[in-house]
Amino acid sequence: GEDVEQSLFLSVREGDSSVINCTYTDSSSTYLYWYKQEPGAGLQLLTYIFSNMDMKQDQRLTVLLNKKDKHLSLRIADTQTGDSAIYFCAENGDYKLSFGAGTTVTVRA
Amino acid sequence: GAVVSQHPSRVICKSGTSVKIECRSLDFQATTMFWYRQFPKQSLMLMATSNEGSKATYEQGVEKDKFLINHASLTLSTLTVTSAHPEDSSFYICSARSTGSYNEQFFGPGTRLTVL
Numbered sequence: 636g637e638d639v640e641q642s643l644f645l646s647v648r649e650g651d652s653s654v655i656n657c658t659y660t661d662s663s664s665t666y667l668y669w670y671k672q673e674p675g676a677g678l679q680l681l682t683y684i685f686s687n688m689d690m691k692q693d694q695r696l697t698v699l700l701n702k703k704d705k706h707l708s709l710r711i712a713d714t715q716t717g718d719s720a721i722y723f724c725a726e727n728g729d730y731k732l733s734f735g736a737g738t739t740v741t742v743r744a
Numbered sequence: 745g746a747v748v749s750q751h752p753s754r755v756i757c758k759s760g761t762s763v764k765i766e767c768r769s770l771d772f773q774a775t776t777m778f779w780y781r782q783f784p785k786q787s788l789m790l791m792a793t794s795n796e797g798s799k800a801t802y803e804q805g806v807e808k809d810k811f812l813i814n815h816a817s818l819t820l821s822t823l824t825v826t827s828a829h830p831e832d833s834s835f836y837i838c839s840a841r842s843t844g845s846y847n848e849q850f851f852g853p854g855t856r857l858t859v860l
Binding site: 670675676677678679680683723731732734735736737739 | 790
């Protein structure tokens, strides 16, 4: 969606950390989400962060939110081959989710 | 977690025919379901929001007579692509919203439509 922007591609070595960045425009968003999509499948919610939080950690996932700059990032520690997928950030403006174009993460051995 | 299913997962049809796609919430009640369309290597575009027992709300540019949506129960919404044409070929994904603390949407696995 045009209101949410992401980098399109990321290549990372297995075992390294991945960082996916996202910017959004709707300052009224209550929640911001990260979804994972594997080939030919639907979306799986990875994690979310409430807009009054700066950081959220969930096992290998760390979400950072800079509300002033409307910048969201997802860090995946110890990236594995199973992490290869498309990652979408999304914001919930009004009644619906607005998605970024998705970041294709490729994990190389 | 909550599960949403879609049927069929893949469908190939001839141009001019109609295709119905079902979206079901299996273990929760969904007062609202959403239908998205995804083109290859692109994001999800919201087509319409479906509320149980009422007419769907379509996004700008989506033809309501082309994409018929019915949300007859709290666990089922259907999308019918009428008089399908090759340009309707796409990946259609539904989601269902529970009434949880942050109104999370649970996504179905998607339906790949190919119109010949």
